[in-house]
Amino acid sequence: MISFKKLFSIFFxxxxxxxxxxxxxxxxxxxxDENQTLESKKNTSKSSxxxxxxxxxxxxxxxxxxxxxxxxxxxxxxxxxSIINRFSLNEETYVLPIYYSFRKPYYxxxxxxxxxxxxxxxxxxxxxxLIFENIFANIGLYFAYTQTSFFQIYAPIxxxxxxxxxxxxxxxxxxxxxxxxxxxxxYNVRLGYNHISNGEGIDEVGFKxxxxxxxxxxxxxxxIGNEDIWNLDIxxxxxxxxxxxxxxxxxxxxxSSLRLTYDLYKDHHFILNIGxxxxxxxxxxxxxxxxxxxxxxxxxxxxxxxxxxxYGDNLFExxxxxxxxxxxxxxxxx
Numbered sequence: 001m002i003s004f005k006k007l008f009s010i011f012f013x014x015x016x017x018x019x020x021x022x023x024x025x026x027x028x029x030x031x032x033d034e035n036q037t038l039e040s041k042k043n044t045s046k047s048s049x050x051x052x053x054x055x056x057x058x059x060x061x062x063x064x065x066x067x068x069x070x071x072x073x074x075x076x077x078x079x080x081x082s083i084i085n086r087f088s089l090n091e092e093t094y095v096l097p098i099y100y101s102f103r104k105p106y107y108x109x110x111x112x113x114x115x116x117x118x119x120x121x122x123x124x125x126x127x128x129x130l131i132f133e134n135i136f137a138n139i140g141l142y143f144a145y146t147q148t149s150f151f152q153i154y155a156p157i158x159x160x161x162x163x164x165x166x167x168x169x170x171x172x173x174x175x176x177x178x179x180x181x182x183x184x185x186x187y188n189v190r191l192g193y194n195h196i197s198n199g200e201g202i203d204e205v206g207f208k209x210x211x212x213x214x215x216x217x218x219x220x221x222x223x224i225g226n227e228d229i230w231n232l233d234i235x236x237x238x239x240x241x242x243x244x245x246x247x248x249x250x251x252x253x254x255x256s257s258l259r260l261t262y263d264l265y266k267d268h269h270f271i272l273n274i275g276x277x278x279x280x281x282x283x284x285x286x287x288x289x290x291x292x293x294x295x296x297x298x299x300x301x302x303x304x305x306x307x308x309x310x311y312g313d314n315l316f317e318x319x320x321x322x323x324x325x326x327x328x329x330x331x332x333x334x
Contacts (some may be wrong), residue, residue: 011061014291015027020206025130056182057058064176064177064178064230065178065187066133066139066140066176067087067176067188067221068088068128068130068140068142068174068176068188069085069088069130069133069140069142069186070088070172072085072086072088072130072133081228086129086130087127087128087129087130087334088127088128088129088130088334089126089127089128089211089331089332089333090122090126090127090128090144090145090146091124091126091146092126092291092304092330093124093125093126093331094122094123094124094128094304094306094328094329094330094331095121095122095123095124095125095212095328095329096121096122096304096306096326096327096328097121097186097325097327097328098119098121098326098327099119099120099121099122099150099287099324099325099326099328100118100119100325100326101118101119101120101322101323101324101325102323102325103118103119103321103322103323104116104118104325105120105152105163105317106316106317106320107149107163113309114161114253115155115158116152116155116158117152117154117155119149119154120150120151120152120153120154120155120163121150121151121153122148122149122150122151122306122326122328123148123149123151124146124147124148124149125146126145126146127144127145128141128142128143128145128170128172129142129143129144130143131143133174135173136144137175138175138176139173139174139175140173140174140175141171141172141173142171142172142174143170143171143172144168144169144170144172144261145168145169145170146170147165147166147167147224148166148168148314149162149163149164149165149166150164150165150270150314152164153284158281160228164198164314164316164317165198165199166192166196166197166198166314166315167195167196167197167198167199168195168196169194169195169245170192170193170194170195171192171193171194171243172190172191172192172193173190173191173192174188174189174190174191175188175189176188177189177272182224183224184222184223184224184232185222185223185224186220186221186222187221187223188219188220188221189218189219189220189221189223190214190217190218190219190220191217191218192216192217192218192219193214193215193216193217193242194214194215194217195212195213195214195215196211196212196213196215196315197210197211197212197213197315198210198211198212198314198315198316200316209316210245211246211249211314211315211316211318212243212245213241213243213244213245213247213249213253213315214241214242215239215240215241215242216239216240216242217237217238217239217240218237218238218239219235219236219237220235220236221233221234221235221236222234222235225263228265229264229265229267230262230263230264230265231261231262231263232260232261232262232263233257233259233260233261233262233263234258234260235258235259235261236256236257236258236262236277237256237257237258237259238255238256239255239256240255246318248319249284249319250306251283251317251319252276252311252312252318252319253275253276253277253311253312254275254276254277254279254285254286255278255279256276256277256278257273257274257275257276257277258273258274258277259271259272259273259274260272263316265295266279266295267295267300268292268293268294268295269291269292269293269294269295270278270290270291270292271289271290271291271292271293272288272289272290272291273287273288273289273290274287274288275287275288275289275310275311275312276310276311276312285310285311285319286310286311286314287308287309287310287311287312288308288309288310289307289308290306290308291304291305291306291307292304292305292306293330293332295332300331300332300333300334301329301330301331301332302330302331303329303330304326304327304328304329304330305325305326305327305328306324306325307324307325307326307328308322308323308324308325309322309324310322
């Protein structure tokens, strides 16, 4: 099956050839020698301009840093290494052996909710894999998957169940940028689709536990700082819903979010996530998530702490006010 890149090249090449053909028809036989000389000069000039354009394009491409897949290099590596390099971490990947809720975890059946422990284990695994490095104009495409689980390991009366899970597959197009202003630069933009659901149906007492949404979203990312001392990343995300279940989930999750990441001496990482950024603040139902990571030497493992206050810690509790804190470890690379 022919790729979009090849198809675009064929049409573009045919268009250029058609322009050259039209130029040649313009000349008449009486001035053939003169025109051939002019055409030769013209082609030489075009070739020179094309070489300059190609060199500029190569230079611009070299200036672009692929922050999504830093380890991927499409060069002389083995097939297995190439496959491995196509994988990368996506969102935070961590385990919190203690994730404490200042309120009892929600469940509509009191007899079950009453047995829930305020402390539980929270786990999140998130990765992405490159599908196309450069479809055209430095635009890449990747698939991502994130799963967040809440494990009631400290509730043996309930057989220590997984209280809830969020499953998030995504398909994302991205393009590295190198747009400098205000002392920093825009370095990445994304456009994607994601599905979020908890994989549930109707429980044994007839309660519909199922939740599910589909969204189209866009991200733009800005960075300022000194690579060796500090960096501030600002990521603004906006989305629209293709499907909402329950129908009022947008009143709590909103249509945008802001993520601030502050790195200090490459070892300390402070992250602030603000949910439901632009909303009717008289009826605000947003959230904040604070995260801290401290890298342990050069191991790819970090000490990790998380604090959450607001709505939407998971999709099942989208309309339940939560107040939680946890500590554990995070994976920063593999």
